[in-house]
Each structure stands twice: as C-alpha cells, then as structure tokens.
Amino acid sequence: MKKANLLIVGMLTFLVVLTxxxxxxxxxxxxxxxSFETRxxxxxxxxxxxxxxxxxxxxxxxxxxxxxxxxxxVSDVNFxxxxxxxxxxxxxxxxxxxxxxxxxxxxxxxxxxxxxKLFLYKTSRHASGWVSVGNIEARxxxxxxxxxxxITWNNQPEYTTLLDVIQVTFESNRWYSWDVxxxxxxxxxxxxxxxxICLKAENENQGDLYRSTDFRSSENGFHPYLSVEYEG
Ligand SMILES: [Ca+2]
Ligand SMILES: [Ca+2]
Numbered sequence: 477m478k479k480a481n482l483l484i485v486g487m488l489t490f491l492v493v494l495t496x497x498x499x500x501x502x503x504x505x506x507x508x509x510x511s512f513e514t515r516x517x518x519x520x521x522x523x524x525x526x527x528x529x530x531x532x533x534x535x536x537x538x539x540x541x542x543x544x545x546x547x548x549x550v551s552d553v554n555f556x557x558x559x560x561x562x563x564x565x566x567x568x569x570x571x572x573x574x575x576x577x578x579x580x581x582x583x584x585x586x587x588x589x590x591x592x593k594l595f596l597y598k599t600s601r602h603a604s605g606w607v608s609v610g611n612i613e614a615r616x617x618x619x620x621x622x623x624x625x626x627i628t629w630n631n632q633p634e635y636t637t638l639l640d641v642i643q644v645t646f647e648s649n650r651w652y653s654w655d656v657x658x659x660x661x662x663x664x665x666x667x668x669x670x671x672x673i674c675l676k677a678e679n680e681n682q683g684d685l686y687r688s689t690d691f692r693s694s695e696n697g698f699h700p701y702l703s704v705e706y707e708g
Contacts, residue, residue: 527585528701528702529579529581529583530700531577531579531699532580533577534556534576534578534700536555536560536562536576537629538550538564538629539573551629551630552630557625559692559693559696560693560696561691561700562575562690563612563677565609565682565688566685566687567681568685572681573688574674574675575674575675576624576632577594577700578620578670579673579702580670582669584704585704588707588708589664589705590657590707591705592657592659592703592705593656594653594701594702595702596651596653596675596691597652598648598650598689598690598692599690599692600647600648602688602689603686603688606687606688609677609687610644610678612654612689613638613639613678614638614640614654614655614675615638615673616659617633617635617636617672618672620672633674639654639655639656640656642654652691654675
C-alpha cells in the first residue's frame with residue numbers, strides 16, 4: 477500500500493515538474509518555426525524579382541569593446557561569421573563599429589540603371605544603456621579585395637565619398653534602405669566585378685556617449701541585398 481502511494485506521489489511530482497518544461501520547450505520550438513517561415517517568405521518574395529542582388533560578403537569591424545568592466549582589444553578580430561552587423565560609436569572611445577558589404581555585379585542586366593537601393597534589416601537588439609546610433613551613412617569603398625573572413629578594424633579598406641545618409645529609429649525592427657545608384661552605375665560601366673560599401677555612424681565620436689545599431693547579417697537569414705531598377 478505504502479509502495480503504491482509512493483509510486484503515485486512520484487508520478488504526480490514527475491508530471492508537475494515535466495509539464496512546464498515540455499510547454500516552454502514547445503513554445504520555443506514554435507517560435508523558431510514561425511521565425512524560419514518568416515525568413516522563407518522574405519526570400520520567396522525577393523527571389524521572384526530578377527533585380528535583387530544578395531551580398532557576397534558582409535561583416536562588421538570593431539575597434540574596442542568594454543567587456544565586464546575591462547577593455548578588450550578586438551581591432552584584430554574578424555566578425556565575418558557573426559549573425560549581426562553593427563554600426564556603433566562612443567564618445568568615451570570604447571567602441572567603434574562599421575559595416576562592410578560587397579555585392580557581385582555579374583547579375584546586372586544592362587546599362588540602363590535608374591536606381592539601386594541597398595537594403596538591410598535592422599533589429600531592436602542593443603547593449604544595455606546604449607541609445608540609437610541615429611544617422612547612418614553609406615560610403616563608397618573602391619577597394620574590393622577585402623573578404624568577410626579576413627576583414628578587421630586594423631585592415632579595413634578606406635571609405636570615401638558619401639552616397640546617402642538615413643536616420644534609423646531606436647528599437648525598430650524593419651528594413652532600411654540607402655540610395656547607392658551612382659556607385660553601382662560607375663562600377664558597372666568601369667567593368668568592375670564588385671561594389672563595396674561601408675555603413676558607419678554619421679558623427680563618430682560625437683553626441684551621446686554610447687550609440688549602436690544592429691542589423692541582421694546573411695548568417696542570420698535576412699540577407700543584405702541591392703534592389704536594382706531599370707529604365708522602361
Ligand atoms: Ca557575414
Ligand atoms: Ca568596385
């Protein structure tokens with residue numbers, strides 16, 4: 477009798493403990509499936525257009541970061557396989573991040589390009605206590621020899637002419653775009669194989685103390701892309 481009681485108590489305890497664990501696990505699995513379906517929808521919507529060019533390389537480079545109260549030099553670290561692309565700047569000088577993107581021009585159809593827009597998906601992810609980076613510039617990078625597996629803060633290619641600047645909203649989750657038409661027209665006419673673009677804070681080392689904005693990288697399902705519009 478006692479043994480049977482113990483067995484029942486044991487089974488009840490097991491169920492009470494196990495049910496919430498199973499529920500939480502199912503919830504997370506369901507969330508993951510939904511997010512995967514959303515990504516697939518994004519890709520299906522995009523790939524039906526022949527005027528979409530996905531990046532071949534995407535990475536951010538970072539100068540220095542404050543890690544649990546101590547400075548860790550990451551200026552030689554490569555972040556090419558990161559799920560995030562970060563633009564950051566801080567007056568205190570404990571972090572500067574820039575994004576570098578490269579796109580193949582082999583799928584450009586003809587010369588009659590009317591407009592080319594660069595799209596990246598921004599997330600609300602940010603370090604605690606940091607605010608939005610505010611305005612983000614797209615700049616020309618003429619050197620296409622960098623790769624996402626080797627680029628670091630210390631070996632980043634030089635950026636030059638400003639292409640476009642846009643304001644991003646803090647904690648927003650959505651696509652943002654920059655007009656990069658002149659660079660793509662120029663490089664395509666010059667017979668260049670790639671366009672390279674740098675995204676950086678408009679005012680590095682000015683304004684609020686800590687500013688950062690994260691986008692999703694190609695490793696995170698929302699691939700940065702160019703949308704090309706042709707004449708006629
Ligand atoms: Ca990457
Ligand atoms: Ca180029």
